[in-house]
Amino acid sequence: MSEKKHIFNAKHVAIIGLGLIGGSVARGIYRAGFRGELVGAVENEADVKRALTLGLVDACHTDIASAVGQADLIVVAVPPAALAEVLAQIAAHAPRDAIITDTGSSKQSVVALAQAHLADRLAYFVPGHPIAGTENQGLDAGFNTLFDGRRVILTPSQDTAASALDCVVGLWKELGASVIEMDAAHHDDVLAATSHLPHVLAYTLVDTLAALSERQEIFAFAAGGFADFTRIASSDARLWRDIVVANRGPVLDVLDTYIERLARIRSAIADDDHDTIDGVFGRAKAARDEYGADRRESAS
């Protein structure tokens, strides 16, 4: 009880973007028993109406200024392309001691934007990334259990105030997640490998098959393994282009390693080199069996 009070010391919480991630934060905050005022901001008027109909927030705006004017805590959950403008608006209109966090899938790019737009508020900015999600987008996509049992990575820097970090850690715990801290560069390497690269591979596979002359038949005969393998290719294409571009360096590094290894397995298949194939397939199966928790949701 007293812990809950501590975490929601914030009386005014603003969520910028009420799609899958922001909408799930909003639903989760209510589930946790928050009693302050929850204000949202979205891009379109239609979504303001929808947000209120769904009861996601107490009030909703299309201008950031109105949403953040009173905020103690601001959660930014907009697509990467909108982030610069949103941070600039927050800098112009939020109280000077408002704590600000984001949910973006790459962190060095976000830190760079924060340095540009929140230069005099860096102590109150806590970069974050919930490792949770689905392939759906928009206001109807969220749900209040999205973060249950999931991890959230925060990448605070030397500049980050302990009180701001505590507040954001508390928020995610209330939402059911556990919090890990690491530096932004490390986050970007890990996520490039586990999330961004798989998305690039899956999109490229489906596009490759769609271009084959047997297109129609190929998809008709695609069995369950294919459906699982390509589910992430149903994710929002624009969002993922932005994620991949925002995390270009780490993505290219791991993609190059992958391309090299794919060339090697290609030669092994051509040369009937069983040892090499067995090595790759066998090590992969062992690693997958060892580490592979069989969760169903996809995440960026």
Next chain:
Amino acid sequence: MSEKKHIFNAKHVAIIGLGLIGGSVARGIYRAGFRGELVGAVENEADVKRALTLGLVDACHTDIASAVGQADLIVVAVPPAALAEVLAQIAAHAPRDAIITDTGSSKQSVVALAQAHLADRLAYFVPGHPIAGTENQGLDAGFNTLFDGRRVILTPSQDTAASALDCVVGLWKELGASVIEMDAAHHDDVLAATSHLPHVLAYTLVDTLAALSERQEIFAFAAGGFADFTRIASSDARLWRDIVVANRGPVLDVLDTYIERLARIRSAIADDDHDTIDGVFGRAKAARDEYGADRRESAS
């Protein structure tokens, strides 16, 4: 009723290999109400006992001769590497008019083996491939609903007797599947694209990540999308090596196309070429959303 009698005109059915596929055929045959004798063959003595304990068959042997001596219908469901020897044994010991079918994941390689070993019985050999499966193997892996609502591809040739084809079509229908006929080369192209290539990509991805220095952390932070994407890398490594090698030509063709397209998207990411990235990701999402039935099982 009378249809059931027609299909199970066979009084003696032999299943060679009682793993995921053969074991599911056995379970499905009993579920369908078969009243003849079902005989199995496996490789190891321990599996003979296990097969009888599980009640998969009425009798079980490690020598093919004993299993097929009386058979009207023989279903071969052994790993690709065992197929040549099994077909040779069948040729030596089965009644001359026994109908023979297989379940192998590539078909031109099977047809070549049949031409070598069943030369004077080609009329009674019906190459087949159920598009159903999971990433598990062995006698305990099968279940009697594995083929419900799934497709089975048969690749009969000019040589195939209509009566043999009818019998095998009837078998799969009794097992709950629908049957499609196509030629073996076409089957191999389609399956290389939808099944064999995704397995190569998934194994290579997991092996690539397992070799990175952040290995431990990478798998710890791999979220649901990654688990889905790599589930097929839990499939039996030896089986999949054999499948990929057996279908080498079609696999290399589609793998080369994929590698070419992956190089293209790599350049697009490096060059910040949004149009190309949007093209690939967007076309892929559209195709996946159009065709992508969200089945859960994986299949070879």
